[in-house]
Amino acid sequence: MSTQTSKPWMTRTGWVLTGLISANIILDSFGKFFPPVLLLEEIQRLGEQKIPLVPLGILQLTVGVLYLIPRTSILGAILMTGFLGGAEAIQLRVNDSGAFLILLPLLLGLLAWTGIWLRDERLRNLIPLRAPQVQPEISTATPT
Numbered sequence: 001m002s003t004q005t006s007k008p009w010m011t012r013t014g015w016v017l018t019g020l021i022s023a024n025i026i027l028d029s030f031g032k033f034f035p036p037v038l039l040l041e042e043i044q045r046l047g048e049q050k051i052p053l054v055p056l057g058i059l060q061l062t063v064g065v066l067y068l069i070p071r072t073s074i075l076g077a078i079l080m081t082g083f084l085g086g087a088e089a090i091q092l093r094v095n096d097s098g099a100f101l102i103l104l105p106l107l108l109g110l111l112a113w114t115g116i117w118l119r120d121e122r123l124r125n126l127i128p129l130r131a132p133q134v135q136p137e138i139s140t141a142t143p144t
Helices: 008-033 037-045 053-068 070-093 099-119 121-126
Strands: none
Touching (some): 008 053, 008 070, 053 070, 070 099, 099 121
């Protein structure tokens, strides 16, 4: 497996995306600990009865922190994708949600994986944009 060298702009862009996505998830988790009235009204509008917000906030905070730590970022991205998939499912179930609210979880998940791909060389080696160049073998045997 050939290794690609990291370009500084890729690493920086990846960390900026990671920081923005993590900040979104982590700051949103704090809203679950002290829910504003608007959040409670939105939960009822979406047709949910009783959601345990504090455990949901702890889970969301944990996912955001796991995503920030380089050694656990892929696990964090997998969990975040599942978390955002649930948000996407609820938004699709409700017919009067706006198009932006439906696409927002999808966009956040895509940006989360793009951030990891840009900053983590191991993932870029697993999922390259181009097929690796195969070098022809040079024969050292003399023809007879």
